[in-house]
Amino acid sequence: MSRPPKTTKQMAALRFDNRFTRILPADPLTENRRRQVYGSCYSRVKPTPVAAPRLVAYSPEAATLLDLSEADCRSKLFTQVFSGKLQLPEMDCYAACYGGHQFGNWAGQLGDGRAINLGEIINSRNERWTLQLKGAGPTPYSRTADGLAVLRSSLREFLCSEAMFHLGVPTTRALSLILTGETVERDMFYDGNPREEPGAIVCRLAPSFIRFGNFEIFTARNELTVLQQLADFTISTYHPHLGEPSPDVYLQWFNAICRTTAELMVHWLRVGFVHGVMNTDNMSIHGLTIDYGPYGWLEDYDPNWTPNTTDSTGHRYCYGRQAQVAHWNLAQLANAIYPLIGETEPLEQALSDYTAHFDQGWQAMMAAKLGLVAYEPSLDRELIQELLRILPEVETDMTLFFRQLALLPMNPLAAAMTKEEQIAPLTSVFYRPEQLTHAYTNRLAAWLDRYRERLRKDNQSDEVRLKRMHAINPKYVLRNYLAQLAIDKVEQGDFSLVEELLEVLRHPYDEQPGKERFAEKRPEWARNRPGCSMLSCSS
Numbered sequence: 028m029s030r031p032p033k034t035t036k037q038m039a040a041l042r043f044d045n046r047f048t049r050i051l052p053a054d055p056l057t058e059n060r061r062r063q064v065y066g067s068c069y070s071r072v073k074p075t076p077v078a079a080p081r082l083v084a085y086s087p088e089a090a091t092l093l094d095l096s097e098a099d100c101r102s103k104l105f106t107q108v109f110s111g112k113l114q115l116p117e118m119d120c121y122a123a124c125y126g127g128h129q130f131g132n133w134a135g136q137l138g139d140g141r142a143i144n145l146g147e148i149i150n151s152r153n154e155r156w157t158l159q160l161k162g163a164g165p166t167p168y169s170r171t172a173d174g175l176a177v178l179r180s181s182l183r184e185f186l187c188s189e190a191m192f193h194l195g196v197p198t199t200r201a202l203s204l205i206l207t208g209e210t211v212e213r214d215m216f217y218d219g220n221p222r223e224e225p226g227a228i229v230c231r232l233a234p235s236f237i238r239f240g241n242f243e244i245f246t247a248r249n250e251l252t253v254l255q256q257l258a259d260f261t262i263s264t265y266h267p268h269l270g271e272p273s274p275d276v277y278l279q280w281f282n283a284i285c286r287t288t289a290e291l292m293v294h295w296l297r298v299g300f301v302h303g304v305m306n307t308d309n310m311s312i313h314g315l316t317i318d319y320g321p322y323g324w325l326e327d328y329d330p331n332w333t334p335n336t337t338d339s340t341g342h343r344y345c346y347g348r349q350a351q352v353a354h355w356n357l358a359q360l361a362n363a364i365y366p367l368i369g370e371t372e373p374l375e376q377a378l379s380d381y382t383a384h385f386d387q388g389w390q391a392m393m394a395a396k397l398g399l400v401a402y403e404p405s406l407d408r409e410l411i412q413e414l415l416r417i418l419p420e421v422e423t424d425m426t427l428f429f430r431q432l433a434l435l436p437m438n439p440l441a442a443a444m445t446k447e448e449q450i451a452p453l454t455s456v457f458y459r460p461e462q463l464t465h466a467y468t469n470r471l472a473a474w475l476d477r478y479r480e481r482l483r484k485d486n487q488s489d490e491v492r493l494k495r496m497h498a499i500n501p502k503y504v505l506r507n508y509l510a511q512l513a514i515d516k517v518e519q520g521d522f523s524l525v526e527e528l529l530e531v532l533r534h535p536y537d538e539q540p541g542k543e544r545f546a547e548k549r550p551e552w553a554r555n556r557p558g559c560s561m562l563s564c565s566s
């Protein structure tokens with residue numbers, strides 16, 4: 028059934044229910060001055076009006092979450108509201124107070140330094156969506172920074188949020204990308220070479236933007252009443268089925284966070300996503316990917332790879348460590364909510380359940396990536412481990428490898444093919460053909476023999492296996508260099524590549540004839556180009 032067309036009247040008809048500000052304690056000060064804020068969950072603050080907002084792109088699927096039509100999104104009012112120039116009457120704007128552990132160290136108060144929440148919408152499906160502008164000006168939590176965001180980071184957040192959604196990865200959503208018409212000075216690599224960059228604002232949507240750090244700050248300050256208020260608010264709003272808050276309910280809630288976080292880690296590893304800054308202030312209590320900064324997509328499979336230049340020596344947040352870091356972060360959250368529970372043992376149990384849940388999810392996911400019907404520990408542990416040892420031996424594009432693996436003929440007749448014939452469909456996935464020595468080719472062929480043997484036990488046809496593999500191994504991801512090409516174009520006033528990427532990334536598992544250029548491995552020019560292989564937090 029198609030819905031009746033909506034007009035821009037819908038913008039005015041958005042139904043607000045601002046529970047966060049209605050229920051939780053507010054900072055009594057309302058002046059927008061940087062400060063430590065005590066005993067409060069948030070400070071009321073309005074976006075700073077911008078000079079000449081201009082819509083670059085919006086996400087039709089995200090707009091649907093607010094029941095907004097194309098006409099609404101193309102209206103002047105939309106650009107004004109989602110650039111922060113204008114507020115709808117029922118909006119109640121605020122910046123949240125939170126703390127966090129950054130790179131393993133307690134950092135004290137952080138807070139929404141450049142994010143301003145506009146309020147909460149209840150849509151026609153009775154879903155609650157919090158609206159938040161990123162880059163809309165300073166707040167009491169801006170510390171020494173300006174509260175602004177540049178086009179390059181905003182575009183990366185906009186496209187990646189929606190790409191992740193279409194990949195089936197839990198994430199905050201992005202409604203719109205708007206140029207502010209103003210410039211922002213940034214020293215991209217902190218090397219004394221600042222430049223003026225176009226400013227931009229993304230409107231993000233999520234059930235809430237509550238992070239682990241929102242709880243940590245109150246415990247660190249011994250503000251336990253507010254800690255409990257925030258926990259009770261979170262449970263009654265987002266987990267009402269758990270019932271009246273009690274130590275047992277807090278524990279069940281923590282268990283739920285452990286589960287959704289484990290599942291999120293499995294998804295990141297599945298698609299080759301590296302968050303880049305997994306500080307506890309960047310961990311959503313809903314198990315969503317949140318705060319797209321110096322994230323990156325694995326090109327060649329290298330578990331040690333981190334896109335974040337700030338992390339280039341420690342590799343704390345590299346691809347292969349993400350699940351362990353999430354565990355460490357959950358332990359910080361456990362410490363934060365301990366006063367509500369008063370017992371360490373069940374919290375430790377929940378943390379070890381996280382590990383078990385992650386391991387199980389990871390094994391099932393890897394088996395699915397290989398097209399196996401189910402993970403059989405005795406057969407598959409070593410099969411998967413050997414593959415993960417082989418992949419980094421030579422530069423192998425992770426996304427293309429799994430996609431192409433599905434195309435290899437695995438029926439018994441294929442066993443009669445030469446090694447070269449067998450691996451032919453894979454030749455396009457290697458970055459450096461000169462690395463394909465005899466020894467390597469033999470090792471890969473031996474693994475393929477073993478894989479074929481394993482597949483025989485499942486007794487599926489190649490067609491069925493291919494279909495299953497292509498449904499879990501994406502063809503199109505937001506390769507680092509593609510985002511950079513889109514940024515370069517928008518800086519020249521051309522928005523077409525953003526639109527095209529947004530469209531391609533809506534169907535990441537489909538072949539999409541004519542769009543193959545977006546599925547190619549990283550071109551050589553992008554190997555060491557800033558923005559393509561190296562990203563900084565400066566955004």
Ligand code: AMP
Binds near residue numbers: 142169173306564
């Ligand atoms: P991040 O790790 O990038 O998510 O940010 C860490 C903290 O720095 C958060 O409290 C942000 O709100 C804050 N922050 C980052 N960039 C800015 C900025 N340009 N202006 C104000 N605060 C910022």
Ligand code: MG
Binds near residue numbers: 308309318
């Ligand atoms: Mg953050």
